[in-house]
Amino acid sequence: xxxxxxxxxxxxxxxxxxxxxxxxxxxxxxxxxxxxxxxxxxxxxxxxxxxxxxxxxxxxxxxxxxxxxxxxxxxxxxxxxxxxxxxxxxxxxxxxxxxxxxxxxxxxxxxxxxxxxxxxxxxxxxxxxxxxxxxxxx
Numbered sequence: 001x002x003x004x005x006x007x008x009x010x011x012x013x014x015x016x017x018x019x020x021x022x023x024x025x026x027x028x029x030x031x032x033x034x035x036x037x038x039x040x041x042x043x044x045x046x047x048x049x050x051x052x053x054x055x056x057x058x059x060x061x062x063x064x065x066x067x068x069x070x071x072x073x074x075x076x077x078x079x080x081x082x083x084x085x086x087x088x089x090x091x092x093x094x095x096x097x098x099x100x101x102x103x104x105x106x107x108x109x110x111x112x113x114x115x116x117x118x119x120x121x122x123x124x125x126x127x128x129x130x131x132x133x134x135x136x137x138x
């Protein structure tokens with residue numbers, strides 16, 4: 001009986017140590033926009049413009065990246081992303097990249113920690129409605 005208790009105690013200790021071991025690193029999830037940019041206000045796209053699917057990825061403390069969502073058509077290229085950190089009052093803007101060579105269009109924003117509201121503003125002269133999102137940045 002004593003052997004069973006010792007083995008059970010050793011098993012609990014080993015399980016506890018394995019539970020504290022670092023896990024496999026995983027990419028941060030991409031949070032979808034609450035309202036995606038849309039051609040003529042239609043989120044399903046049109047004959048000549050596919051649907052646009054933007055997302056936000058937490059890339060570092062106080063930093064987020066606006067990019068396309070996985071397995072869907074990406075976010076807008078060469079469009080302004082304007083943001084405000086409503087917790088601190090900081091504001092800023094960044095232009096999304098060109099999205100060439102299989103690299104999705106993205107804009108890296110140094111917002112600082114807090115609640116951030118942002119808008120993806122399509123290029124002037126297009127018939128796209130802007131995309132809107134809010135996220136808590138840590």
